[in-house]
Amino acid sequence: MTNLTMSRRGFITTAIAAPLVLKAGSSSAAAPVKFSLAAPFDGSNAAFFLAQQNGWYKEAGLDCQFDTGAGSGEAVSRVGSGVYDAGIADINTMAEFNARNASAAIRNVYMVYFRSPLCVATLTKSGIAKPADLVGKTIGAAAPDGAYRLFKTYAKAVEIDPAAVKWNMVGLQLREAVLAGGDADAILGFDSTMYFGLMKAGIKPGDIRFLYYSDAGLDLYGNGIILSDKFRTQNAPAARALVEASARGWQAAAKDPKAAIAALKAHAPLINADLEEQKLLWLIKNQMTTAESRANGLGTVDAGRLAKSLEAVAAGFGLSSVPKPDEVFDPSFLPAAAVRKLPA
Incomplete structure (x- = not known):
């Protein structure tokens, strides 16, 4: 290299x-x-x-x-x-x-x-264990966030149709709240930011899952x-x-x-x-x-x-x-x- x-x-x-x-x-x-x-x-x-x-x-x-x-x-x-x-x-x-x-x-x-810390964050109760499980689910995201803006590229890499997911667009300060409150099945962003935001919202660490963009070949x-x-x-x-x-x-x-x-x-x-x-x-x-x-x-x-x-x-x-x-x-x-x- x-x-x-x-x-x-x-x-x-x-x-x-x-x-x-x-x-x-x-x-x-x-x-x-x-x-x-x-x-x-x-x-x-x-x-x-x-x-x-x-x-x-x-x-x-x-x-x-x-x-x-x-x-x-x-x-x-x-x-x-x-x-x-x-x-x-x-x-x-x-x-x-x-x-x-x-x-x-x-x-x-x-x-x-x-x-890269870009990823999808979800909770065990959502039933999302792999990218294909995102189909038909609601994802919370902030429009200016890099994870959201690169989601189509991620979706292409994992072979899902980006139009097959629903969106709950929120500000960055509300992103973890919509997942913790049940208004979204998953959210997009930096892993550490979401992880500690969810912990502050009362979510147990063992209930948090990540699907990394890097695992889909986006080696950023x-x-x-x-x-x-x-x-x-x-x-x-x-x-x-x-x-x-x-x-x-x-x-x-x-x-x-x-x-x-x-x-x-x-x-x-x-x-x-x-x-x-x-x-x-x-x-x-x-x-x-x-x-x-x-x-x-x-x-x-x-x-x-x-x-x-x-x-x-x-x-x-x-x-x-x-x-x-x-x-x-x-x-x-x-x-x-x-x-x-x-x-x-």
Whole structure:
């Protein structure tokens, strides 16, 4: 397999292993960075606050502002508009945004989720054990959600007619409620978001089932760090410093999830620390840790796999052409392999 990696010269120049963190510049003033999260303050973004608490952004010459988001769509729009310098978001949503907004030129520069969390969630009482069981059932979904927008592609892969299901279209904040309340037989979205939302709604973990898009052959990447065109091209030293410090945060969070959640709680005292730790552990196990990320480390992607996944994205989103991998992922910001390696 071929990885999208930087040149040897670029690697030597930019990939400095911790603790020799890349500096954003020679000025003593910290470079401000606006960063959009794709969720509220929760376990999915605890790594950034661990890096912040440990002083790694400050050490790198950065003053980072992390703002909550309402999904990848919002994070991508914020970064694509240039209002935000960087964010974390779904690479597939980002690819679509670029295709429809050519001047945006956002790039994913550090992959975090190596297994896409897109799936169908249902309860044991629904009798849905396989994709064919969705026929004739009611599915709850949010129109802007990537899982809903890619459902036709999923349906084609599992050989069911998308017109053979009924829809209960709701906002993201009501999605788990319609399943828990019996107003839908299944819902679409990210596995961890739905899982913990259903738990909050009183559903027992053993009663929750998932049908993953990846199990149907849609081998998609998920969330990663994205950079605006302006930040990436006009302030590359600060961008590299941001990625380096964030990579240290993700590595440290994978090694010590409790420390990451403690840092998150220090920033957002109202969170349920136990629940958010469970969410982070879920992400580490189910999205971050795969044979690919074990072999190559976090951050980088396999060019062949990405190219194939973009074909599915183009078909699912109705794009006029298939995005090329280098129009979506830029490997030149990857830090050293030692910083990207998952803990044993």
